[in-house]
Structure formats: structure tokens, C-alpha cells
Amino acid sequence: MNAKSILVVDDETHILHVVSLKLRYAGFNVLTARDGEEAMDALAATPVDLIITDFQMPGINGVELAGQVHATAARRHLPIILLTAHGLTLEPGVMERAGIVLCLSKPFSPREILSRVTDLLAPALVVEDSGALI
């Protein structure tokens, strides 16, 4: 069973470092990008299993990035987690259209991110193992 890969996108490098470290210690492969453009480049080069992206970034924001990713047939299934500043609420429907399965507000707990990521990626692991539905 190969380790799952996660792409983390944020213009604040300290967040990239913290989230990457937490996920790597847990056994995931982690790719990082500092804005939407770098993210799309990274995705073109390497397939991933999940994306975590900040909302506020230079260039296209997290929702727009998610939308672009979600629009490609090959990546439509990718779960996307959005990190937002506290208090930001998205219009209903926006999340669904962009393929965002979860919004976490900052300040976030690294433990919680790991826990949510594990939950999102776990079922797939189990299904692949036995081939049967849970």
C-alpha cells in the first residue's frame, strides 16, 4: 500500500512547514506550493490524494483554485480542505461547486487537521484493501 500524497498550498511559509511536518510524521507524502499557480504546476507533475489550501493568497484564491481543480475530470474526486480566516463564511453551494469538503478556520489545531485528513483518506484505504464495501 503506497503512502497517500497531500498537496498543501499557502502563501505563509510557516503554515506550510507546520502542516507538512505534522502530516509527514504521520506517514503521508507532502507536496507544497505557495500560490495557485505553483499548485497547478505541482498537480500536473504529481498525482495527489488530497489538497489543503489557504483561502487568502496572492493570485487566485483558494476557492478559485479548488474550482479549477474540481473542474478537471481527472481530479474531480479529490477532497479539498479550505483554511479560512475566522469568521469567513462561504455562500451555500460555493463549497459544493468547488469540491471543498471541509472548511477549517484559523487559528487551526494541527492535531485536528491530521485527524480530519486521516478520516477523509481512511475509508479509501480500507476499501482498496479488501475490495468490499464497508
Next chain:
Amino acid sequence: MHTALTVKNSPTAAPLLRLAERWRPAGVYLALLEPGGAVQWIDPQMPRAMNLCLTGDRTLADYVGRRGHPAAGAPHAVLPVVPGVQVHVLPVQRRRKIHGWIVAVMRTDMVRASEELQRLAGRAQLDTWAVAQQMVRVPQVPEASAAALAGLVGQMYDDLALAGTATQELSGVTEQLTAVYEEISLFYKISSGMRFSQKPDAFLENVCREVQEIGSFGAVGVALARQEEDAAEPVIDEMAVLVGSCPAPRHEIMAALHGPIAAALLAGETQIHNDRRDLPPGATFARRLACVPLIRDKRILGALLALDKQSDAELNSADLKLLSNVGNQCSIFLENASLYQDMQGLLMGVLHALTRSIDAKDAYTRGHSQRVAELSRTLARRAGLSDEQCERVYLSGLLHDVGKIGVPETVLTKPGRLTDAEFEAIKKHPTIGAQILGNIKQLQDILPGVLYHHERWDGRGYPYNLAGEDIPLMGRIICVADSFDAMSSTRTYRPALPLETVLNEIRRCAGAQFDPNLARLFVALDFSPYRRAIEEHVPIIPMVEIAI
């Protein structure tokens, strides 16, 4: 003589391994020695012939051994071993201390079967000619460049080692940053979750749970201070909250830790005990203990406790900081919750005093308002209203007869039948009550109970002849409770009626005077506490939990 080749994994060796890969094709072969001269690493892909030049005799070992601790800027030496081969030795030096030696060996000229080569080969029991032949195949490095190349290797090694250190440091910083993120997230959660109207226990339990997880403590708990009425000091004798793996029952933990808690409160700061011997004899259930006093403005509120780390490690300064900060937030919460409770108590005390004084004008109505409040709340609960709504009904029941203050006392206490004029005066009490309370913003929602408790389901009530569901629910509820209490207590004009009689009357009047559904629910209630209250002519002690 070093004949054994050893490879040791170390941060110092790692950069050299990478360099060896790059330099090997150019004919520069590398090795790393410890400060004392022992071989830490030697390129396993180095041709045997070149290896021989390093390990074949004691030239290298002696040189390094002699150098000891050289002055800053010790020279980069070239050792003579075999003509045609240069052995360069560069010190790995940080702040005047030698951490090791880099050895770069190169063939700079033809290597003949010289005396020196014969001696080395002989010692290693190898054929001199075979060794010389192998030498021919080793790439030759221009003699003029050899020193510069060796220097370059040394420089690259330094840079790589520095980069390695920086990466390690970055990892360390990132780990610490992760811990800080958790703390910030926790404090954010705590502050946004603070609602001073909620019971302390629920809030504290959440906080303890989060802290226990973040700090990986064995157990975390809070003991609250209790101020007895006549006691000089508050007493802490109960563990209100305890989460995690609780090694003993709460009361046992509380009893055993009484001493350390008192000490922390006296000192006014968090105290950490990492040695079991520092703990009181009864505290066999823990090895490490942290006590955080919860004090605001010299007022003792309680203590936050942490027992053991899950890893059994000692409690350190990071734990101290986390617990102190959380303790501070808990203190703020407890102080505010306490002030809030005080306010609540004051308010309800005043309202009870007010209604008691109104009821007391007539000995027969003493306690009436409070009994109606209690009965109304119970009926509201049975009717499925929320806890908060039930408390509003209670308040409305308590104040429903406030308007009687505007009715002449002679009319209120008159034995025997009232004249029409006197009756009209009494009928004003709902509207008078609503006027009295009408300007109080926080009581707007309870006015319906005050104004409409004399309306009848069949529309023949007062003051507005409202009927059925046009009568606000609060009014309908209090109507039932009010009538029940009036019938069940002795009045100036008749004695108290037995319970069954009263309940039958309520059943009979369901649909006429009373909301049939509420009447049905009411007669099914348990009246034993009420009976006692009537007999003792005292109000039932109300339990006020939620506020205005």
C-alpha cells in the same frame, strides 16, 4: 593499523558520503577521521591501492595524533606516503575545536614500484606489481590542481554540514511552532466558548479534555472553591471535573492532594512536582503533579491539576506555561460566572421579596405566587417547552399577581361576596401588572402570563375576552396553575378543597375555562410536593438555574 573498514552513520559523515559520489569519478577519494585519528568513514568504492596509502602504515595516524588541538587556521597538510600519490588532510574545525579530519587522496603522477610502495604492499601481504598495475587505472589529477581541489572538497563539506545543521534546526523550530499553534487554537476555542451563563462544570470539562490531549497528560482536573455562609475562607474539597485516565476515585485524589493544592494557593503560582517523594504519602496514584492556583483579585476560585504525562516524562517548562495560561482563562471564566450567579441571585431575591410582600397582604394568599410559579414551570415542562422557556414561565408565574398592588387592600382581603364595583377593581390587576412591568426590557416576553392569566378558553375571561389559541400559551398555563392553587388553599370566603375535588373541577372545566390539552397534562402531575407546601403554608423552594 586500520585494516577494518567501518561505516558509522553520523551527521558528520553524511555530507561526505554525498561528496564522495561526486569526486570519485575525478580521481579524488575521500575519508573521514575522528578528532583522535580513528577512521570514521572511508569510501568503500576507493580502489584498494589508494586505500592502502591511507591505512597501510601509520603516517596518517601519526600526523593526526600529533596535531592534537592546533591553533585556529591549522594548515591543510599534504602527507608523503608513496611517490605519485598525494594525501591531503583538512581539519573540520568549528570555533577553534577540531571535530574531525577530511582526507582526500589523489594520484598526481605515475606510481612506480618504489621502495615505499613495496613496503606498504608487503605489510598488507599484497603483490607490489599488482598494486602498481591497479594504480595505473586510477584517474590522474594534475599536480598543480591537487591542493585547490582538496581545498574545494573541504569547502563543500563545510557548506553541506552547515546546510544540514540549518535543516535540523528548522525541523526543531517547526515542531515548537506546531505546539504553539495547538496552544493558540486552544485559547481561541476557550475564549469563544465562554458563556458565563452556562454551568462551570460543562465549560471546565471541555477545557480539561482539550488540555489533556494537547499536553498528553495522564489526567487533568479542576477542584472548585466553595464559600460557606459563615466561613472565613472558601474551602476546596471537591474535584468538580476530572478527565483522562483517572488513577483513583475523585474524593481520594482530592483528599491526598489537599496539601500541594493549599501550598500552590498560598504561593500564588503554579507548582510542579516531578519527584514522587515530594508528593504527600497518600498520593500513590501519581508520579508527577502540577497544581495551578485559580485566583482573581485575591479571590480563591479553585485549582487546576495535571497528573503525569502519558509518556511518563517529567513535567517541563512548556507544560508549566500551557497549564498556567489555561488556568488563567479558567479563573477569568469562574470569576465572571460567579459574578453572574451573584447578579442572578440578587435579582431573583428581589423578585421573591416583592411578590411575597404582595401575597402577604392577605394571610390566605401567602406563598401563592411562588406556588403558582412552581406549578406553571412543571406544567410547561410536561407540555414540552425548552428549559429556557420553562424558566421564563416560572418568572411569569412569580409575577402574575404583581398588579394586585394597585387594588385596594380592603377589597383584596374582604371576606364574603364582592360587589360588582369591587370585582371590577380586582379585574384590573392583570393590566396594572403589565403596566408596572411593561417598561422593563428584559421582561417583555413574560408579560403575556401577567396580562392573560384570567382569560378563558371559551372567551368569557378578562381583560380582553380572548379565546382558544388566541390566548398566549403562557397565559393559559398560568391560568390552570393559578386556579388550582386558589381552589386548593383556604380563602377568606371558603376552606381549601380536597385534591381530588380540585382535579375533578379542572377536568370539568377543560375546554371552558381551561385549555383542554393543558388541563389534561396538569391533572396527571405528581402533587405530593405541593401538598406538603400547602400544609406548611410555605412556598416550594424554587430551583432557578437559567437567568433573565
